[in-house]
Amino acid sequence: MSKINSICLVAMVVMTIVSVSNFWGFGIAGISVIVGITFYFINRVLEKNTSSHNGLNVKAIGTSLKDKSILFWIVLPSIINIVCFILATLLLPEFIEHIYHRTESMVSLDKLLLLVLQVAILALGEEIAWRGFFQKLISKWLPIIPTLILTSILFSLGHFTVGNIVIVSYDIFFIFINSILYGVAFYKTNNVWISAISHFIANLFIIIVIAFY
Numbered sequence: 001m002s003k004i005n006s007i008c009l010v011a012m013v014v015m016t017i018v019s020v021s022n023f024w025g026f027g028i029a030g031i032s033v034i035v036g037i038t039f040y041f042i043n044r045v046l047e048k049n050t051s052s053h054n055g056l057n058v059k060a061i062g063t064s065l066k067d068k069s070i071l072f073w074i075v076l077p078s079i080i081n082i083v084c085f086i087l088a089t090l091l092l093p094e095f096i097e098h099i100y101h102r103t104e105s106m107v108s109l110d111k112l113l114l115l116v117l118q119v120a121i122l123a124l125g126e127e128i129a130w131r132g133f134f135q136k137l138i139s140k141w142l143p144i145i146p147t148l149i150l151t152s153i154l155f156s157l158g159h160f161t162v163g164n165i166v167i168v169s170y171d172i173f174f175i176f177i178n179s180i181l182y183g184v185a186f187y188k189t190n191n192v193w194i195s196a197i198s199h200f201i202a203n204l205f206i207i208i209v210i211a212f213y
Contacts, residue, residue, distance in 0.1 A: 007046070008137050011039035015134060019158040029158040036129025043133065055132040055192045064189045073185040074194065077178040077202035084174045085209055098167045100210050102159070119207060123199035124192070130155050130179070131186040131195050144187055152179035178202055 018032040040055075064070045088095035130151055139147045156176040161168065178199075186195040 008039060008043055008133075011035055011042075012134055012137060015129070016154055019154045020160075022158070022160045022162075025162075029160070032154075032158055033125050033129040036133045037125055040128050040133035043137070055136060055186075055190060056128070057191055058193065060189070060191050061193050061197075064191055064194050070185065070189060070194065073181060073188065074198040074201070077181045077198050078205050080174060080177055080181070081202050081205050084170075085206075088170070092167060092170060094164065095167050095170055096210065098161075098163055098171060099206065102161050102171070103207065103210065115207060116204065119203050120196075120200050123203055124196040126155075127182065127186070127192045127196040127199055131183060132192040135183055135186060136190075139187075148180050148183040148187070151183055152176050155179040 015032040015035050018035065019029050021027070022029045065074075085096075134154075135147055135151045138150065142150070153176065156172045156179055159175050160172060182195040182199050185198050186192060189195075
């Protein structure tokens with residue numbers, strides 16, 4: 001187990017460093033997701049996890065969705081996004097354009113089916129990396145609250161882009177809040193699919209709003 005922990009610790013350090021790389025102008029923060037996904041599956045093989053304990057249990061999705069409290073955590077990020085965009089429309093309209101420029105390279109707004117597929121893949125990938133790997137591993141050493149905070153700080157900083165400090169801070173703040181909520185959904189279910197569903201719905205809402213704008 002010490003060997004496994006050492007390998008995972010190295011991967012987590014790499015994810016941390018890469019996540020803040022945007023501050024130095026490298027723009028490679030997305031690589032942290034690739035690192036997280038890669039070492040999630042490496043860790044899964046090394047620990048010989050069964051499907052019911054590795055965080056990707058498809059069969060448990062239905063059971064989780066029957067729990068109304070879990071549905072609340074799934075939907076809450078989308079509600080937060082609604083609040084975010086209402087406030088932005090009233091107080092910070094430049095935020096919408098900022099979001100568009102931050103996401104335009106990752107999604108195709110002109111093709112609906114491709115758009116949905118892209119958003120789904122991005123959400124699942126980020127959740128495997130940050131919740132299924134990073135959060136789950138770090139929770140072995142820290143209580144859940146600091147685990148959620150630390151994971152969400154790095155997750156939100158990975159979305160940092162250069163721009164007006166007020167707009168960028170506003171963006172990062174709401175990403176941080178939603179990351180906490182994804183983390184709670186994962187913590188309560190130990191299922192990446194649940195946090196990924198929540199993440200997918202919240203992101204799709206943002207893309208739809210941007211498309212209308």
